[in-house]
Amino acid sequence: xxxxxxxxxxxxxxxxxGQRYKLRDMKFEWNNLLVGRDEWEKKHPQLEPxxxxxxxxxxxxxxxxxxxxxxxxxxxxxxxxSGSSGxxxxxxxxxxxxxxxxxxxxxxxxxxxxxxxxxxISQDVGYTITKVDSDTYTFSAASGTxxxxxxxxxxxxxxxxPVTVEA
Numbered sequence: 001x002x003x004x005x006x007x008x009x010x011x012x013x014x015x016x017x018g019q020r021y022k023l024r025d026m027k028f029e030w031n032n033l034l035v036g037r038d039e040w041e042k043k044h045p046q047l048e049p050x051x052x053x054x055x056x057x058x059x060x061x062x063x064x065x066x067x068x069x070x071x072x073x074x075x076x077x078x079x080x081x082s083g084s085s086g087x088x089x090x091x092x093x094x095x096x097x098x099x100x101x102x103x104x105x106x107x108x109x110x111x112x113x114x115x116x117x118x119x120x121i122s123q124d125v126g127y128t129i130t131k132v133d134s135d136t137y138t139f140s141a142a143s144g145t146x147x148x149x150x151x152x153x154x155x156x157x158x159x160x161x162p163v164t165v166e167a
Contacts, residue, residue: 014039072108072161073097080121080154082114082146090116091138092129094160101131105139106163113153114146121154126163 010023015033026034030043075094083089092107099105106126112118120143127139 070162070164072159075154075156075158075160077156078113078152078154079158080110080113080152082116082149082151082153085147085149086145087149088116088141088143088145089138090121090141091132091136092160093136095135097135097137097160099129099131099137101129101137103129104163105129105137105160107158107160109155109158111153111155111158113155114148114151116141116144116146116153118155120144124163 008022008024011020012023012026012034013020014026014035016035016039019036021036025037027037027040028034029040073094075092079093081091081093083091092105104126106124107122110118110121112121120141123142127142129137129139131137
């Protein structure tokens with residue numbers, strides 16, 4: 001079996017610079033290079049980032065049964081459309097309203113149009129609506145009827161919300 005050179009007269013060649021050093025004065029680096037003591041570099045801490053634990057996802061004492069307080073929603077300009085001439089039905093465009101037939105909605109800040117006054121549409125007790133689709137619903141005005149029919153109006157800013165929300 002062969003023997004390796006050892007002792008005070010053995011030399012080695014640096015893997016980094018190619019210079020000759022006494023073998024006993026050489027060191028191995030973290031990347032397995034054999035270098036002289038003056039060339040030796042410590043491994044940089046950024047080369048071994050710390051392990052980060054995953055973020056917690058569960059909430060302590062979560063309250064999923066609570067719901068958000070009802071608020072009024074700002075409607076687009078002229079979101080109301082009168083029904084046919086002589087009819088009291090008004091259609092309201094409120095995209096993604098999430099309301100159901102039978103809900104009570106109070107309108108605020110409405111300007112009169114097509115024979116229907118703003119004060120009638122904005123009455124304090126609100127109106128029971130009938131859902132048409134996810135973006136529109138209808139109600140029957142308490143008094144007055146459309147004079148022309150199929151007219152858009154209501155002005156801006158008009159809002160829709162629950163009766164209990166203060167103006």
